[in-house]
Amino acid sequence: MCLETKLFHRDTWAEVNLDHIYENISSMKTRLGTGVSLFAVVKANAYGHGDCEVAKTALDAGADFLCVAFLDEALALRKKGITAPILVLGVSRPESAALAAEQRISVTAFDESWLKSAKAHLEPGQVLHVHVKVDSGMGRIGIRDETELVNVESLLKREACFNFQGIFTHFATADELNTDYYEEQLAVFKRMLTALTGRPEYIHAANSAASLRFADPVWNAVRMGISMYGLTPSMGMKPILPFPLRQAISLKSKLVAVKQLVKGESVSYGATYTAKANEWIGTLPIGYADGWIRKLQGQEVLIDGIRVPIVGRICMDQCMIKLPTSFPVGTEVTLIGNDGAESITVDEIAAKLETINYEITCMIGARVPRLYIKGNQQKHVRNFILE
Numbered sequence: 001m002c003l004e005t006k007l008f009h010r011d012t013w014a015e016v017n018l019d020h021i022y023e024n025i026s027s028m029k030t031r032l033g034t035g036v037s038l039f040a041v042v043k044a045n046a047y048g049h050g051d052c053e054v055a056k057t058a059l060d061a062g063a064d065f066l067c068v069a070f071l072d073e074a075l076a077l078r079k080k081g082i083t084a085p086i087l088v089l090g091v092s093r094p095e096s097a098a099l100a101a102e103q104r105i106s107v108t109a110f111d112e113s114w115l116k117s118a119k120a121h122l123e124p125g126q127v128l129h130v131h132v133k134v135d136s137g138m139g140r141i142g143i144r145d146e147t148e149l150v151n152v153e154s155l156l157k158r159e160a161c162f163n164f165q166g167i168f169t170h171f172a173t174a175d176e177l178n179t180d181y182y183e184e185q186l187a188v189f190k191r192m193l194t195a196l197t198g199r200p201e202y203i204h205a206a207n208s209a210a211s212l213r214f215a216d217p218v219w220n221a222v223r224m225g226i227s228m229y230g231l232t233p234s235m236g237m238k239p240i241l242p243f244p245l246r247q248a249i250s251l252k253s254k255l256v257a258v259k260q261l262v263k264g265e266s267v268s269y270g271a272t273y274t275a276k277a278n279e280w281i282g283t284l285p286i287g288y289a290d291g292w293i294r295k296l297q298g299q300e301v302l303i304d305g306i307r308v309p310i311v312g313r314i315c316m317d318q319c320m321i322k323l324p325t326s327f328p329v330g331t332e333v334t335l336i337g338n339d340g341a342e343s344i345t346v347d348e349i350a351a352k353l354e355t356i357n358y359e360i361t362c363m364i365g366a367r368v369p370r371l372y373i374k375g376n377q378q379k380h381v382r383n384f385i386l387e
């Protein structure tokens with residue numbers, strides 16, 4: 001029995017090619033050269049790809065740090081044996097400072113009062129690693145005022161319970177071809193840095209888009225997210241990517257039922273699709289509860305290397321496709337990925353849903369097992385439901 005069928009019991013799964021992730025990181029590292037650290041962004045379950053598998057691959061490929069959004073995501077990585085440095089990019093509760101320090105998890109600070117409160121929650125002798133966030137124009141979190149930054153720096157230096165490990169900002173438009181706003185943000189960040197009396201170990205600003213397009217001596221680390229997964233930060237950037245990105249994720253299913261509808265018979269809730277002639281219809285065990293949302297009605301899938309449409313409304317756990325002819329139950333169907341000469345990219349699904357590729361990989365649900373490919377072989381399966 002192959003690994004795949006032992007570890008999950010419904011024929012819908014996502015394949016994650018860790019070799020591709022490794023290659024994307026290696027290409028970025030070559031581009032960065034020496035002296036610039038790589039922070040691998042594995043928040044949101046590694047953009048839907050699976051946190052510890054991607055984290056391990058990133059570290060193998062030479063990533064220096066991992067980034068997550070919330071402390072719980074960092075703790076989940078620690079629980080799975082990841083000992084590498086981790087930075088929580090978002091807001092942590094000051095009450096969690098002792099836990100973060102104990103687990104050697106770096107946190108983001110963006111005001112003085114947070115640090116004072118965190119200090120009160122640390123145990124004697126503990127040291128909390130802190131990265132200070134500067135809001136240079138994203139308008140999300142961060143220090144916007146030089147005087148406050150100076151006060152934060154002196155507090156961090158004064159108090160032995162803090163290690164001022166890094167300072168960073170985040171760009172709002174680095175993926176847009178017009179660079180005006182990016183340049184303004186960079187100038188704000190540089191001005192803020194000049195207010196400091198010293199420099200922490202890590203200074204980081206660039207996301208994928210900025211690191212794929214620009215280099216600046218002001219930063220000595222980059223935060224690589226979407227490009228690690230082989231996806232372009234924006235459609236506008238596709239023609240100017242400095243190296244090829246290899247999409248890591250595919251989404252697969254199998255026909256679980258095949259029948260012939262007689263002309264005039266309908267399919268699914270609302271009976272919105274009616275056969276115009278005698279038509280072959282296949283059923284797939286994937287639906288909106290897996291992230292394959294109802295707006296994907298009409299989207300094509302691949303079977304035997306050809307494109308066929310999803311017909312009728314997508315149900316919670318199932319959807320139907322129109323087949324050109326009868327196919328055996330058990331035939332593999334590709335919703336994202338390659339089949340023969342045909343391919344459906346994450347970007348195609350994003351375009352269909354009028355959104356960005358980031359949202360597509362994140363929305364593939366926890367009910368879909370992830371099957372990992374490494375060294376060109378099926379390596380292991382992660383089934384979140386049975387964890």
Ligand code: PMH
Nearest residue numbers: 041089170207208209223224225226227
């Ligand atoms: N750093 C921070 C602070 C981020 O929020 C993100 C992505 C990254 C780095 C990585 O960016 P990249 O994936 O473009 O390389 N954050 C988000 C977000 O909050 N919404 O979409 C992407």
